[in-house]
Amino acid sequence: MFSNRWITKSTGTYSDNINRLKEEIKTADAIVIGAGAGLSTSAGLSYSGERFEKNFADFREKYGITDMYSGGFYPYGSLEEYWAWWSRHIYVNRYDVSTGKPYTALLELVKDKDYFVLTTNVDHQFQLAGFDKKRLFYTQGDYGLWQCSKACHNKTYDNEAQAREMVAKQKDMKIPTELIPKCPVCGAPMTMNLRCDDSFVQDEGWYVASERYESFIRRHNGLHILFLELGVGMNTPVIIKYPFWQMTAKNPKSVYACVNRGEAYCPQEIKKQSICFDTDIAEVLENMRKAEKNAL
The missing domain is CATH 3.40.50.1220 (TPP-binding domain)
Structure with missing residues (x-):
């Protein structure tokens, strides 16, 4: 047109x-x-610069990640690392923010x-x-929601309590294995409810x-x-x-x-x-x- x-x-x-x-x-x-x-x-909610350095300097040093956006796509070697990143990302952008x-x-x-x-x-x-x-x-989607990584059912789950616990208990950029969220239906790992491929749950x-x-x-x-x-x-x-x-x-x-x-x-x-x-x-x-x- x-x-x-x-x-x-x-x-x-x-x-x-x-x-x-x-x-x-x-x-x-x-x-x-x-x-x-x-x-x-x-509004000042930048994904790079000073705000990124304040919250993710350790990830930058270890993985070479330079901003929050690209960090969300990084191929972390384990779910413990994946959720260390994402719980912190959720926390600073969804819960610990004015x-x-x-x-x-x-x-x-x-x-x-x-x-x-x-x-x-x-x-x-x-x-x-x-x-x-x-x-x-x-x-x-919403940073405050999780879904099944296999999209086995069309339901999302609030993540605040679990995300806060992950942030509090992570060490060396890893969360404790027992905190890895699993789908209550099929047992697959959970993932963020963010539209990045055709598995996004509506x-x-x-x-x-x-x-x-x-x-x-x-x-x-x-x-x-x-x-x-x-x-x-x-x-x-x-x-x-x-x-x-x-x-x-x-x-x-x-x-x-x-x-x-x-x-x-x-x-x-x-x-x-x-x-x-x-x-x-x-x-x-x-x-x-x-x-x-x-x-x-």
Whole structure:
């Protein structure tokens, strides 16, 4: 539908865009938020640099791992090592973490609106910020959930208590063998409930959230919808970015807003319906929040 030749990165000045987005949030019949990794990065939840060194310097020294993302794919030699890494990864990104300011600022902007969140993030930040759980669809899983590595049944399991115990008892980058989680159905090792291959388990909660999202889109078809995309890159554009572009093109009453430093663009075909910020997400949301307060 869209050609890369027609993509534009600029849709107006920063101040004009702030005013336009403020007005769209105020007047939209519904707001669909599409959130990617860039939103959590803007919140300071980086997978590299100082935060990585603070929590995983031993793994870097032993294995040459340079960031949390690549560490999740490392071929560890044993399940004891695998779970030493993942329990620590879960802990620092899911349980031992505060709510990022961009998330709280975003909630303040949309809390009184009819909104829904579609996200590829798996760090639970939306719920930590206080977003309505029934208005969230985590498409790619959750750091707080485990599943059978063989996907022998469509059920996921909360991991907080076990992950915390693994972190507390690991030594030399290994957990005690008896803490390795096993599937209660088939006995195979458990694994993270993260979409990385076709063994990803879509449990009952996943399907309920999916239907809520689809129902939200159907109910507002043809109305004034703001598609607000935050920090979505091109790793999985078919989940958020491309559908947002397509739905905007089909509905002349809709508006597409993209906030993403270094990756803010839209197709030429929807330029007049678009607002793009090549700026830090936290900065834009905070400026929006302040503008909203000043208007009261």
